[in-house]
Amino acid sequence: MKTKKKRFMTNLITYGVLILLFIVLTIMINNKSISRTLKGQLIPICSWIVMAVSLNLVVGISGELSLGHAGFMGIGAFTGIITSGWLLNGFSMEDPTLRLVLAIIAGGLTAGIAGVLIGIPVLRLRGDYLAIVTLAFGEIIKNVMNCVYVSAEGTTLHWGFLNGNLPGTLLLNGPMGAVKVKTIATFTAGFILVMFSLVVVLNLINSRSGRAIMAARDNRIAAEATGINITKYKMMAFVTAAVLAGMAGALYGLSMATLLPTKFSFNESINVLVFVVLGGIGNIPGSIISATALTILPEKLRFLQNYRMLAYAVLLILVMLLSNNPMVKMLWRKLIPGRKREQSGEEMRA
Amino acid sequence: MSETKQKQQTPMVPYPSKSFVPERDLGSMPVLECSHLGIEFGGLKAVDDFSVIMGKTEIGGLIGPNGAGKTTVFNLLTKVYQPTHGTMMLEGRDMGSMTTVDVNKAGIARTFQNIRLFSNMTVEENVRIGLHNQIRCGMFSGILRLPRYWKAEKQQHEKTLELLNIFDMAGMADERAGSLPYGAQRRLEIVRALATNPKLLLLDEPAAGMNPHETEELMENITKIRDQFQIAILLIEHDMSLVMGICEDICVLNFGKIIAKGTPEEIQNNPVVIEAYLGKQKEAKA
Numbered sequence: 001m002k003t004k005k006k007r008f009m010t011n012l013i014t015y016g017v018l019i020l021l022f023i024v025l026t027i028m029i030n031n032k033s034i035s036r037t038l039k040g041q042l043i044p045i046c047s048w049i050v051m052a053v054s055l056n057l058v059v060g061i062s063g064e065l066s067l068g069h070a071g072f073m074g075i076g077a078f079t080g081i082i083t084s085g086w087l088l089n090g091f092s093m094e095d096p097t098l099r100l101v102l103a104i105i106a107g108g109l110t111a112g113i114a115g116v117l118i119g120i121p122v123l124r125l126r127g128d129y130l131a132i133v134t135l136a137f138g139e140i141i142k143n144v145m146n147c148v149y150v151s152a153e154g155t156t157l158h159w160g161f162l163n164g165n166l167p168g169t170l171l172l173n174g175p176m177g178a179v180k181v182k183t184i185a186t187f188t189a190g191f192i193l194v195m196f197s198l199v200v201v202l203n204l205i206n207s208r209s210g211r212a213i214m215a216a217r218d219n220r221i222a223a224e225a226t227g228i229n230i231t232k233y234k235m236m237a238f239v240t241a242a243v244l245a246g247m248a249g250a251l252y253g254l255s256m257a258t259l260l261p262t263k264f265s266f267n268e269s270i271n272v273l274v275f276v277v278l279g280g281i282g283n284i285p286g287s288i289i290s291a292t293a294l295t296i297l298p299e300k301l302r303f304l305q306n307y308r309m310l311a312y313a314v315l316l317i318l319v320m321l322l323s324n325n326p327m328v329k330m331l332w333r334k335l336i337p338g339r340k341r342e343q344s345g346e347e348m349r350a
Numbered sequence: 351m352s353e354t355k356q357k358q359q360t361p362m363v364p365y366p367s368k369s370f371v372p373e374r375d376l377g378s379m380p381v382l383e384c385s386h387l388g389i390e391f392g393g394l395k396a397v398d399d400f401s402v403i404m405g406k407t408e409i410g411g412l413i414g415p416n417g418a419g420k421t422t423v424f425n426l427l428t429k430v431y432q433p434t435h436g437t438m439m440l441e442g443r444d445m446g447s448m449t450t451v452d453v454n455k456a457g458i459a460r461t462f463q464n465i466r467l468f469s470n471m472t473v474e475e476n477v478r479i480g481l482h483n484q485i486r487c488g489m490f491s492g493i494l495r496l497p498r499y500w501k502a503e504k505q506q507h508e509k510t511l512e513l514l515n516i517f518d519m520a521g522m523a524d525e526r527a528g529s530l531p532y533g534a535q536r537r538l539e540i541v542r543a544l545a546t547n548p549k550l551l552l553l554d555e556p557a558a559g560m561n562p563h564e565t566e567e568l569m570e571n572i573t574k575i576r577d578q579f580q581i582a583i584l585l586i587e588h589d590m591s592l593v594m595g596i597c598e599d600i601c602v603l604n605f606g607k608i609i610a611k612g613t614p615e616e617i618q619n620n621p622v623v624i625e626a627y628l629g630k631q632k633e634a635k636a
Contacts, residue, residue: 218468
């Protein structure tokens with residue numbers, strides 16, 4: 001029971017630290033003792049954390065390199081915006097909280113459906129081929145969203161492909177994206193979503209299905225010979241991650257006044273992958289930390305002006321080098337007892 | 351289990367090769383029937399005309415020089431490769447359209463020549479993966495931690511310890527599978543295979559890398575497993591003391607073809623077998 005207990009403790013600490021941070025930040029917001037830039041970043045940070053945690057489910061736990069995760073986020077974002085706008089226009093639902101919740105659920109559902117549709121062909125492939133095809137699907141999603149126009153006229157939704165002449169108020173304006181979005185996302189909602197995704201992912205990992213997912217990752221042939229339907233469990237991980245990404249997208253979309261479809265490009269997918277790799281493949285708390293740090297960092301580097309992204313890249317390389325340095329690792333092991341499990345994770349990657 | 355649905359009405363045809371089952375298994379349906387099983391890779395016949403019958407509680411041996419096609423037979427039986435010729439029946443069910451997963455669900459479990467454990471998981475988790483289709487609990491009850499989840503986890507834990515106890519490994523339940531000594535890893539693979547509740551257990555070189563003492567223990571355990579679970583066991587092994595010690599029926603393979611079948615005594619004195627192993631020499635004796 002030793003390993004199990006340790007895992008339980010790690011999860012407990014993760015939840016505890018997050019709750020503590022939330023309380024501190026809420027107090028700081030109420031005291032107005034928090035900088036404006038950081039306050040504006042809180043909701044995006046929440047959605048990037050959810051993105052990193054969900055991508056870690058695919059890359060770390062299921063072991064498939066997916067390069068189109070931002071596509072699912074985009075689907076969720078625009079579905080969320082449409083749902084919110086439609087509910088406001090058609091049903092004059094004024095309550096922003098209820099609208100937000102429904103928008104997030106709708107975003108998750110559509111992204112999940114897209115995940116199933118994309119997963120069926122993609123999960124037949126392995127390794128590099130899977131990565132390439134997910135990349136392609138991510139780009140397809142982005143480019144399709146670039147051409148879609150949606151408007152709400154009362155309770156009916158109109159939509160057009162490459163055709164913006166629609167009656168009613170335009171919610172989605174093709175390549176112009178969503179404009180004049182009512183920003184109804186709140187930090188509390190973001191925090192709840194982060195906790196929700198953590199519960200889903202961590203509970204999934206420590207269950208029968210999660211073990212099957214990891215078995216399929218560790219040794220495909222042995223897993224099949226032990227009676228595990230690999231496609232089913234790869235699909236489970238992929239679709240769960242897509243649903244969470246869609247929810248993160250809805251939250252993100254409803255925190256921005258304008259949102260372009262090109263936002264959800266290959267770059268963002270890679271960005272999320274960087275969060276996952278830097279935080280440790282398969283390491284969920286690590287993903288949370290790196291997503292937070294790497295969302296704040298570029299803003300903090302603004303004083304470097306044009307050299308901002310250059311410094312960001314150099315910093316990333318330095319972190320990678322340092323965290324792989326045996327001396328630094330030894331120091332970590334001395335500071336934090338019980339890092340054996342992560343060591344084994346490294347062996348797996350080698 | 352399925353003694354009730356005996357297929358006695360089927361017309362009998364003469365078998366091309368003589369096959370034996372232990373006398374105690376006469377009343378029940380043979381667990382495995384292969385007839386003319388074969389696979390061709392391009393023009394190469396890796397296994398050709400492989401016909402074998404395994405009784406319900408028989409311990410069978412599959413031996414032969416390196417490259418004879420023994421592991422290929424296992425890969426055919428578990429559908430890792432699709433046979434190009436012949437048929438296989440598992441307790442009277444045709445296995446033609448089954449996948450590897452179906453074969454395991456239908457009742458064939460195996461171990462691997464080069465150990466294939468889930469080495470980053472603990473010993474217990476490895477066995478629990480074997481129990482995957484035995485003790486079920488869906489994704490949602492897992493995520494929501496419904497009572498069903500706790501019940502399944504408890505059942506799995508108890509069953510795991512029970513299975514690990516066969517090899518006195520319950521104390522290692524929490525170790526990382528990859529960090530176990532070689533012999534223990536082999537035993538863990540057998541436990542994991544047993545956890546899938548098989549009717550036929552395929553062991554690919556179970557004694558490889560074990561010392562004589564460990565091999566002897568393994569022999570006892572294999573017989574114990576057979577008696578306790580009432581299953582058939584087919585094993586590939588190079589250690590002749592193990593094969594001759596516990597196998598009731600031995601099948602010798604060379605260049606993909608069965609060259610001899612029979613009891614250990616018959617095989618030991620069969621000139622064709624001696625020739626396959628040692629070459630043509632008059633004094634050669636195993």
